[in-house]
Amino acid sequence: MVIKMKNETGDYGNWVPKKMLIAFFVLTLLFSVVLFLPVHIIVRFIFGSLAVASLLFFLYFYYSYHVFGANGGAFQKKIINLVVNKLAWDGRGKALDIGTGAGALAISVAKTYPNAKVTGIDYWGKGWSYSKEMPELRGLAIELPSKKQVPPVCRSMMGNSTPQ
Numbered sequence: 001m002v003i004k005m006k007n008e009t010g011d012y013g014n015w016v017p018k019k020m021l022i023a024f025f026v027l028t029l030l031f032s033v034v035l036f037l038p039v040h041i042i043v044r045f046i047f048g049s050l051a052v053a054s055l056l057f058f059l060y061f062y063y064s065y066h067v068f069g070a071n072g073g074a075f076q077k078k079i080i081n082l083v084v085n086k087l088a089w090d091g092r093g094k095a096l097d098i099g100t101g102a103g104a105l106a107i108s109v110a111k112t113y114p115n116a117k118v119t120g121i122d123y124w125g126k127g128w129s130y131s132k133e134m135p136e137l138r139g140l141a142i143e144l145p146s147k148k149q150v151p152p153v154c155r156s157m158m159g160n161s162t163p164q
Helices: 018-034 043-069 074-085 104-112 128-135
Strands: 094-098 117-123 152-157
Touching: 018 043, 074 104, 074 128, 094 104, 104 117
Parallel strands: 094 117
Antiparallel strands: 117 152
16 A cells, blocks of 8 residues: 555655755865876875765765655655555554654654654754644644753654644
């Protein structure tokens, strides 16, 4: 059974930020420029090694970005569907998603089991608003503690998952 969610785009973002991809690509270019400058061979070797290393990181993260993304292999969505479909639970009570990120698994569980109280928690630091936006875009009620109540922890509480 594949979970189809009402008004669902299926794009929960990606754990690989585009800024990281750009940073590794730019580093590769910068390190490569030194190879063409009139510098000592050891400096060229060091910067050439750094260029190769940053290129390998770029390729790895680019591949991961593509495989996990909704427009690529949608691997994340496949994992979520597998977990929700294999969940040995009647949907009564509470569910906790630790390390929820954008809340994709918590949202899927909440929509599959509308009578459950699903809580997704994550430590996002200054980037906590990202986790707040995703459930709201999907019509779910969320509750976030203030920064005074809890250190920068995003706690999305999705009770009855009926859009409000």
